[in-house]
Amino acid sequence: MLEVRNLSVRYGAFTALHGINMNVQDGEIVVLLGANGAGKSSLFRTLSGLQRPSGGDAVYNGQPITLGRPERCVTLGVAQCPEGRMLFPQLSVEKNLRLGAYTHRRDSAGNQSELERMYALFPILAEKRNDPAGSLSGGQQQMVAIGRALMARPKLLLLDEPSLGLAPLVVDQVFEAVQRVNAAGVSVLLAEQNAFAALGIAHRAYVLEGGNVTIEGSRDELLHDDRVRSAYLGV
Amino acid sequence: MIIFFQQLLNALALGGAYSLVALGLTLVYGVMKIPNFAHGGLYMVGAYITWALLTSLGVPYFLALGLSAIVLGLLAVLLERVVFYPLRSAPHIHPMIAALGVLFFLEAGVQLVWGPDFKLLNSPITGIVDWGGVTITQQRLLIIVASVIIMGALYWFLKRTTTGATIEAMAQNREGARLVGIPVSRVASLTFFISGALAAIAATLYAPTSLVSPSMGEVMNLKVFAIIVLGGMGSVPGAIVGALLLAFAETFGGVFVGANFADVVGFAVLVIVLAIRPQGLFRRTA
Amino acid sequence: MSLPTPRATLKGWPWLLVFVLAALVPLLVGKNGYVYDVAINVMIFAIAAYGMNVMLGYAGLLPLAHAGFFGIGAYTVGILMLKVGWSFWLAWPIAVAVCAVLGLLLGLVAFRTRDDVFAIFTLGVGVIITQVINKWDALTGGNDGLNGISAPKLGSIDFGKSASFYYLALLALAVTIFLVARVRSSLFGRSLIAIRGGEDLARSAGINVYTHKLRVMMLSTALAGFAGGLYAIYVGFLGAAITGPVTTFTILLYLLVGGVGTLAGPLLGTLIIRVLQQFMQGLADYQYVVFGPMLVLLVLFFPAGLTGLWARLRPPKAPVLKEISDAGV
Amino acid sequence: MLAYEDVGIRFGGNQAVQGVTGSITPGIITAIIGPNGAGKSTFFNLLSGFYKPTSGRIIFEGQDITRLPTHEVVALGIARTFQTTTIYKELSALENAVLGHRVRTKSGLWDALLGTGRERREGKASLDAAYTALKRVGLEQQAHVLAGNLTQEAQKRVSIALALATNPKILLLDEPAAGINPEETVNLTRTIRELAAGGLTVVLIEHKMSMIMTLADHIMVLHHGQKIAEGSPAQVSRDPAVIEAYLGGHAAPHVREELKADLEQEAARLGSQHA
């Protein structure tokens, strides 16, 4: 279980997160909604150890994860598919994926089967396995990024706008994949602009505005919340 | 004909020496995007460390080679930690200037400690091989053989091992590497360790055929930079081919246009190659 | 059309002040040849640093053949004066033109490459220039160098005298800064900054990246030659060593210390480093043991150079477009 | 206006675009859709002169522009934005737009050095053009803000302003709404429609179907580098090949109609608010 406690993030004089509280229970898909600049990515970067918080903390299964040490988060089972993908552009698609399993590097059999699963999930990647990741189209790169995060066999998957730039069909596939991964026991925290699709698969959701959690609730509560409907669902 | 084969051997030995120095540089430059102008300095310090081990401690040559490699590896790690790590997201020329500062420091420091005079580094391998008038010292043969082995090993390490892949991954996206759990600072240290150790090995192998002096690194610096650019930055086979190309250009260019112009020939080759293949010989076009 | 009202710009006055003060310096130092010498060297190399700055600071290209062009300018003046018997006042502009043309020729080839490769490519060219100067005995005197280039006279002013030369260098520097400032605020200069920010984007904005690069290369090498010409008559002796990579890196250092891409940086950096080096001569053998780490500390703690430090000390200001209409200083 | 005949490009062994023939109709909004990696961005790169096709020709207003360098293509009146927001983050929004107008000015190094009248005139003209462009994308209030400090959506607008400042006849927009939330997407949609209404020919790539369906007059579908369909939104969204390759369930007409109604309503509401 992930628990975020009074977490604040500052960039110089600018505060991106104002002491937020939230949690993700085991087995849940939790969606994080928020406008551009609301602080979603800041939260994700902090949870995966890339960014140190200025206050508060977050614990996963009782272990602190906000120490600014990403390798520790991965080892604890928290993996992120980041905004901006952060792939290794000159390495082949397959090497990118394999590096996702860096923390499991001794288990080559396990990684091989994991790799096969990724290729099954995104068949186009199998075709491009030997191409440098940087030569792929935007959407294909997004698939590599998701695949790379999954290769770490996370228990909690952090997905920062995974549908960005994906074709509608692929967005469906990604959300399906998220559901499947979730069904296999992985909890998911998902930041999305595509609120419709995201809420479709979510158990619960939070709305982040200006660095504060302003709304939280179950999927149905949010789907029927007027503020959410107007601002995020465009209804 | 004898002269041709003699020059061929000369070029191979020189190319071997160049490639040993260039490999460490290409690793750091190509892989971590740091134009480490201090590399020549590390090479020079490597020679001095070996020399000191041999003369004042009486350590046997091959042991000194190993020890010197370790010392220089650690020195390079220190350099990375103290200088380059804090500059990891600074614009390109910053690490370059810092590296120049380090080069100044190393050169002046060595001069202060050991004086400006030339030193001799004696290797136990002193024989000369004579193939019907074509001669080569065994030390030079050792350089040729060692460079081939080290190049092969390095290539295998980068392309075939997970640790090698982490080095490349980190070079291409540091945050991405952290995100998948690669301990980037350890990998950076490792990269620098390898580069420092290679510099010391190169110096220890090559110095017996030459001299040890504080400015020996400067002379090497320009050449090895030319080499790795010639070969394509970060490319291990490129560094080797670049080294051989420069060595052959200097050796045979010296034969045809006069030894006087050997240095010009080397850089002329660089300029011509880059004018035709702006990305270097071995780099894929982006 | 709601254009912002053009701000009454006072930007030029600090420079005016600097130059007025500099012009008064001789009244203070009297006949101390050493002070003049340091000052004159600072000004000559600052001009060269401005030449590098238009490339590196504005267009984002690192020209490592810079000292080569400095040398070509110096040798052109030296050769024309010694071997052809021309007056300096004729030789100097010719030297500048020669450098510009050679810069253009180099650019035609060098701009096939980009980024680091461009830097190393030009480094190679720089080495070749030095070697050619060093080896072309008949023209350049080879290793002997050219000796006995004398400072010119203009009417009753003898530039062989330190004070007169000081004013000549000061004038040359002022002209350089004035022109560079104009370039910086011009449409051309803005386009260079666009190229530095991203070539693809510059292209998509319709900027002809190649010709812009060629022009700025010419400006850069011309300034190097301008400084070189002055150097030739000042030192009176030319040797190939001054045209090599070490000089290039020294100039780069001045630029970096002062602040790349700023108007004051090249002058400030050259001044600080050269004066500092004079002080550090007192450290004798420890000179570079101290100087090396100082460089490291500098880039670690003042990454934007000294002008960057200045900017940091002042309260941040919202970026306001300097009006194009009042281009110039 | 802009016609392409049998254009294709191959990268090594990968035929990214292949045998695409057709033309862009002036004055309307054309959308290009297709799966990831279909070659849409590559096709833009071909039209805008960033890539040189390995086969085929591109004709703009009767002139063969296939081999023209990018800046000349821009000068003829084709402007583009990039898929990942590409602007000068360290410059202000206004300065970005000023750079966009550079293609319409002639002042060079000599004008700069001599401070010519042309330099002054063109400097003024650039500023005017830049303001106009910022106005058209609704950024006049943020003219002096550092572009990097703007929101994601405003940055997208800066990139459009930069392109507009080149005085283009055709504007190519590569995923202008990627990474932008629904509310702002609606705003952006409105801006684009206004641009088209002003007589500009717009071609855009987008994966947000709601946006495409409300905006596009004409849609072209790429798949594996080839054109697999072309026509009105209604035609295309009914095309089985398109549904199969791209839309999946998103083609279901009722969803589309619903969204379209919602968005139009929203646009109207916002429009009245802003007016």
Add this chain to the structure above:
Amino acid sequence: KVVNIGYSGPLSGGAASYGKDCQSGLQMAIDEINAAGGVTVKGEKVTFNLVSLDDRYLPNETATNVKRLTSQGISTIFVPHAGGILTVQPLTTKDPNFLLVAYSSEPKILEANNPLTFMLPPRYDNYLQPFVKQEITTFGKKLGMVGTTSAYGKAWADAVSGEWKKQGGTVGTDNGVDYGTTVDYSSAVTKALSEKPDVLFIGGPSQPTALVVKAAREQGFKGGFIVMDQAKFEQMNQVVPMSYLNGAVGVLPVAQFPGTQVFVNQYSRKYKKIPTSEAALNYMGVNIVVSAMVAAGTTDDATAIRAKLASAAASLPRGKTIFKINGVTPAGHVDATVLAAYVKDGAFTSLRLPASLLK
């Protein structure tokens, strides 16, 4: 009173070793004078202090240093490289005047006819005739060329070629290399040896010169060497065994001159290395200048000091004399007996130069 003596030479970079060698001679002379309580100039007790500035072998830095030194009131300045010397020569007579003590064997320095230059080493052209004679008679008529490509080296190479031909030999193609930047001499040596020469002309800084010898011997060369005066046998011998040097002709090592034992011993004790003529001549230079100051009764009037150099040199006390010295020529050049060495069976035999050649 403490009088400052100036020195501008390469103290860092590739030529630092050379610059330090020169500096050590100056320092040693000054230390000795001071230890002896200084000298009396016009009734005043005077001791000395060496002010050294680094010019990295760059002429313009030499000029800056000289201006700095003169502005501090220093009127005797030692410079050990031709480029720097030629650059600052015109400054000697400009206000303020100073005495330029030149350590370089470049004849051009004398040709400038500068009234305030004092040149220490013998002109290199002294060596040509005896060197060539020795080698051509011992080994044969074919000369191979692997000199250094510095100005000085090229001038030497030309001169030696001319002399060789004059004495009836043939000269091979020029394979000069830059001894400062060359990493490996094998190629140049291979090329020179392919013409089967009897004798090789070599020489630059001592240690690289020794590497050329090494490369030649390793490639089976059995002939002799003409070694340019810049290279010193005593330093070459630290790089290659004496046996490699058999058949070579060059400058006689300082220690081999008659009467240098005291200096050599003291120097070796102080600096832990063998003195070469860099140290020895600069050491003598200081002593001559100081004697001239005493004789002239001034420490800062360069013209007056210069006028007394000849007598000071001629009457230099035995203890301060390293090389036998006859005086100073009107052109400002030390007039000393020049001795060369021929290496035979691992030992130096001195080769006296005919007196007629001394100019």
